Every structure is written in C-alpha cells, then in structure tokens.
Amino acid sequence: xxxxxxxxxxxxxxxxxxxxxxxxxxxxxxxxxxxxxxxxxxxxxxxxxxxxxxxxxxxxxxxxxxxxxxxxxxxxxxxxxxxxxxxxxxxxxxxxxxxxxxxxxxxxxxxxxxxxxxxxxxxxxxxxxxxxxxxxxxxxxxxxxxxxxxxxxxxxxxxxxxxxxxxxxxxxxxxxxxxxxxxxxxxxxxxxxxxxxxxxxxxxxxxxxxxxxxxxxxxxxxxxxxxxxxxxxxxxxxxxxxxxxxxxxxxxxxxxxxxxxxxxxxxxxxxxxxxxxxxxxxxxxxxxxxxxxxxxxxxxxxxxxxxxxxxxxxxxxxx
Numbered sequence: 001x002x003x004x005x006x007x008x009x010x011x012x013x014x015x016x017x018x019x020x021x022x023x024x025x026x027x028x029x030x031x032x033x034x035x036x037x038x039x040x041x042x043x044x045x046x047x048x049x050x051x052x053x054x055x056x057x058x059x060x061x062x063x064x065x066x067x068x069x070x071x072x073x074x075x076x077x078x079x080x081x082x083x084x085x086x087x088x089x090x091x092x093x094x095x096x097x098x099x100x101x102x103x104x105x106x107x108x109x110x111x112x113x114x115x116x117x118x119x120x121x122x123x124x125x126x127x128x129x130x131x132x133x134x135x136x137x138x139x140x141x142x143x144x145x146x147x148x149x150x151x152x153x154x155x156x157x158x159x160x161x162x163x164x165x166x167x168x169x170x171x172x173x174x175x176x177x178x179x180x181x182x183x184x185x186x187x188x189x190x191x192x193x194x195x196x197x198x199x200x201x202x203x204x205x206x207x208x209x210x211x212x213x214x215x216x217x218x219x220x221x222x223x224x225x226x227x228x229x230x231x232x233x234x235x236x237x238x239x240x241x242x243x244x245x246x247x248x249x250x251x252x253x254x255x256x257x258x259x260x261x262x263x264x265x266x267x268x269x270x271x272x273x274x275x276x277x278x279x280x281x282x283x284x285x286x287x288x289x290x291x292x293x294x295x296x297x298x299x300x301x302x303x304x305x306x307x308x309x310x311x312x313x314x315x316x317x318x319x
Contacts, residue, residue, distance in 0.1 A: 003094035004298040004316075006059050009049030012299035012306070015093075020060075023091070023098040030078050030101045031071035036117035036292075037092040038064040039301045039314040040150070041208075041231065042258060046090070047302065051258075061298075062092020062316075063258065065099070066107055066116035075101040083107035085116040087124055087265060089258065093298055095318055102266035105273055108281040118287035118313035119280065122154040124265075125230065125257050127272050130155055130206060131162070133253055134226040138163035140203040143195075143220070145169050145213070147179035147187050148311045150287065151230065155206055156183035157285045158276070167202065169195050171308065178311055182288075196220055204228070211235030218244045229254030288312030294319070 001022050006014045025031055043061045045051030066085035072078040078101055085107055086099035107116040130136050142159050146152045147168025159166035160183035168184040170176045176187035188195040196216045205217050205227040211234030217227050218240060225248060244250070257265075279285035290310040293301040295318045304310055 001095040002295065002318075003060050004295050005093070006047050006061060009047065012047070012302040014047065015061075015299045015302065017296055020094075022096045025071060025073045025098055027074060028101055029098045030069055030073050030075055030084075030104060032065055032067045032084060032086060032097050032099055032104075033070040034065045034092065034095055034097050034318045035067040035113040036065065036318065037062045037094075037295075037316045038118045038121055038150070039293075039298075039305055039316060040064070040121050041305065042121075042256075044302055044305050051256075060091045060094055062090060062094070062097070063088055064117060064120040065092040065097050066113040066119075067097075067318075070096065073101065077101060078104065083113065083116075085113075085120050087120040087257075087269065093295060093316060100262055100266065102262070103269050105269065105277060110283060111280060111286070114289060114292060114315050114317065115287045117315055118150060118289060119154075121257070122150045122287065122313075123158075123276055123280075123285070124268055124272055125151055126155045126158055126206075127276060128257060128268055129228045129230065129255055130158065130204070132268075132271075133255060134204045134206075134228050134251075136162075136164055136204045136226075139165075141165045141167065141200065141222075143167045143169075143199065143202045143205045143217075144184075145205070145207045145209050147184055148175040149208070150313045151206075151208075152179065153182050153288055153312055154285070157279075159183060161279055161284060167199050175311060201225075206230065208232075209234035210238055212238070214238035214240060218250065221248060221250055223248045224250075226251040226253065230256075289315055291315075292317050 069082040086104040168187040179187035210232035
C-alpha cells in the first residue's frame, strides 16, 4: 500500500511516500480502506519527536481517518463496505489502516468522508476534556483558547448544543468573526486586545497555550473554576499563585488522548456515539474543512498547520 511516513524527526521535509504491506489485523481490529485522514497538531509534534512515540524510526502518522471497512475481522458490528471514521494511535496517512473496531464510528449519509475524517480526534478530545474531565454544565461559561482550531470549533458547537455560554480567542478579526458565527458569544483578537480585560470571569477554560497565560487564567476563573490544558504552545512552564487556587478552590488538569489505553478510548467512543453522534447525523455538529491535500503533499499540509493560518480542519485525501 502507499503511505506517507517519517523516517527521522525533523521538519515537514522528512515526510515522504513509500510502499508498505497492508496491515495485518489483530483480534478486535478492522481494516479500513482510507479515503481521507485528518491532520492534527499532535501529528506535527510527533513528526518533530515532541509528542507521544518518538519519530526516530519508521513512523506512519495520522490519528483519525474515514473510509470504508475493507475487512471487518472478527467484528460482529462492522461489515465490508460500511462507511466509518476512526480514532487511531497512528497510521492514518495511508491507503489502509487497522483500527480497533470499538474506536470506529458510523459515517452518516449526509456527511462526506472528507468531513468525517476531521471529526474523531476533535469530538473525542472535546467531550473527554470539557464534559467528562471539567464537568462543564448547562448555564456555565467556557473560554476556548484558539477558537477557530478544529478543537475550538467543535467545542463551540458542543457548548451551544449543551447550553454553555462560550467565549474564545483567535489571532485575527476574520477568525474572531468566524468563531462568533459558530457559537462564540464573543471572540477576542489576542493580538490587539487583552482577553483578560474584555471578557467576563468564566467557570472553565480549555487551553492550548500555557506559559504566561496561566496567571491570567487563574485570575479569570470563578470560584470552583476549572482549567484543562491540551498543549503548551506558549510554554510548558508557568508561575502560579497557589493562594488564588486555594481561595477559589480551582481545579487544574490536562490530558493527552493519544497515550490513553484502548479500553478508555472504547468507552469514550461509545459515550460519544450515544451523546454526540446524533448531532452529527442531524447536521448540528460538523467539521469545517479549510483545505484538502493529496497524501503526496502531506509535507505542505504540515507547513500550513505550523503556520497557524488555517481555520478548522486540514485533510489529506487518499486516492
């Protein structure tokens, strides 16, 4: 099969096309004929050797795909030809991918495979961190840093659907208007305004930035507020005022989805299918595709991701 792989850690140029055998299935796995794969910030970090498995040997990136079931293996749910999208530990930048059958979700008829490829990682991440880990409830307020990322747009839509008031930040006025159209009560251009000064106190914060933002976030949180880190793009070290945490009874947490075990991901996928997937079927939750690239152009897709100039999802298509 044709794949895009990284043979050593480094810049986008280390991604290249090669031929490899079709994956053999282990018990519980299904084989997906991949039509499209989502590109995620974690892919970029894995390629650079900064996240998850070190990319010092042959590594096929790609944490989410959509396509058709080629071989259902020993599954009693899936059959050949079913349209499915799936969360993967890696291996999505390829013509075929082996996935745990419990980590697959059916693709509704009204959703294209390209769009479906941009859903698993974002939806599972947001549900796990916003609604399971931080327990954000109807009527509460949520600040989303990076409101026009794939994660950000998913969080905005789910907040709207669950009666949560959402605020966001983005790096341009254009992006801010886009975030507001997708559910943000207000989005602040962090390059021209101080979000701490113009936004109200909030109950929860979903943060990619870390670094100097942490002190601002602690001041912005209401009593019993929560913050969850998904990355530390602004720095992995912060200076905090523990008296602020004690006085307001704040909860500081964070997580990475990729290293979680298969049983956790299976339980999460099942809950998402029950609680969230009806919204996808009804067209009330969707992925915004900013641009698609051929598998052969994966390096260009990574350069776009690193530039931060996109809104929503970047997708690789495999023909």
